[in-house]
Amino acid sequence: DIQMTQSPSTLSASVGDRVIITCRASHNINNYLAWFQQKPGKPPRLLIYRASSLERGVPSRFSGSGSGTEFTLTIDRLQPDDFATYYCQQYNNDFPEFPFGPGTKVDAK
Amino acid sequence: QVQLVQSGAEVKKPGSSVKVSCEASGGAFNSNTFTWVRQAPGQGLEWMGRIIPLLKKSNYARKFQGRVTMTADKSTNTAYMELTDLKSEDTAVYYCARDVGLPYGLDVWGQGTTVSVSS
Numbered sequence: 439d440i441q442m443t444q445s446p447s448t449l450s451a452s453v454g455d456r457v458i459i460t461c462r463a464s465h466n467i468n469n470y471l472a473w474f475q476q477k478p479g480k481p482p483r484l485l486i487y488r489a490s491s492l493e494r495g496v497p498s499r500f501s502g503s504g505s506g507t508e509f510t511l512t513i514d515r516l517q518p519d520d521f522a523t524y525y526c527q528q529y530n531n532d533f534p535e536f537p538f539g540p541g542t543k544v545d546a547k
Numbered sequence: 548q549v550q551l552v553q554s555g556a557e558v559k560k561p562g563s564s565v566k567v568s569c570e571a572s573g574g575a576f577n578s579n580t581f582t583w584v585r586q587a588p589g590q591g592l593e594w595m596g597r598i599i600p601l602l603k604k605s606n607y608a609r610k611f612q613g614r615v616t617m618t619a620d621k622s623t624n625t626a627y628m629e630l631t632d633l634k635s636e637d638t639a640v641y642y643c644a645r646d647v648g649l650p651y652g653l654d655v656w657g658q659g660t661t662v663s664v665s666s
Contacts, residue, residue: 488652
């Protein structure tokens with residue numbers, strides 16, 4: 439089974455901060471890693487795919503990096519609209535399941 | 548732009564089944580893979596499985612094997628997820644989402660369907 443972990447589980451930050459969230463996969467997923475943002479009562483929103491490709495319409499303050507088993511989502515100059523929960527997901531077809539990480543909640547300090 | 552519209556909220560008894568629909572509009576149905584994700588109250592996202600209509604192929608999370616069936620009807624542009632033998636732990640919001648194949652991710656999501664299981 440492939441497992442996804444994220445850290446931290448909760449992150450307190452202020453508007454204008456740089457925020458970094460880490461996601462780790464238990465196996466090499468060949469960069470098939472996506473990042474999502476979710477706000478309460480709403481479906482997730484795709485931010486990043488293939489580890490570092492910015493989804494159309496997503497602000498450039500969001501960026502993704504990493505390879506193999508370790509990945510990061512960075513939010514530069516955090517905006518009020520960015521307080522939300524962030525999930526990573528692996529989608530490498532070599533594995534039969536495409537699990538999400540447990541999530542990282544970004545809240546106001 | 549593709550839109551996914553899901554069926555309405557359901558209230559079910561333990562042991563019964565639920566079938567949630569996800570109608571796609573605005574694009575070629577067979578160019579999509581449909582994934583189902585659920586979220587229990589206050590919890591994270593749980594991948595349930597996916598179906599590739601063009602290949603008539605589906606794969607499910609081991610946790611749901613034997614209880615879940617995902618289908619797709621090209622004539623109505625609708626994907627379905629049926630979950631049987633419902634338990635209280637199946638109370639959740641169920642989402643459908645689509646992707647158009649590698650390297651792209653789940654870029655379009657339905658609004659979610661609340662399924663409540665209670666005696």
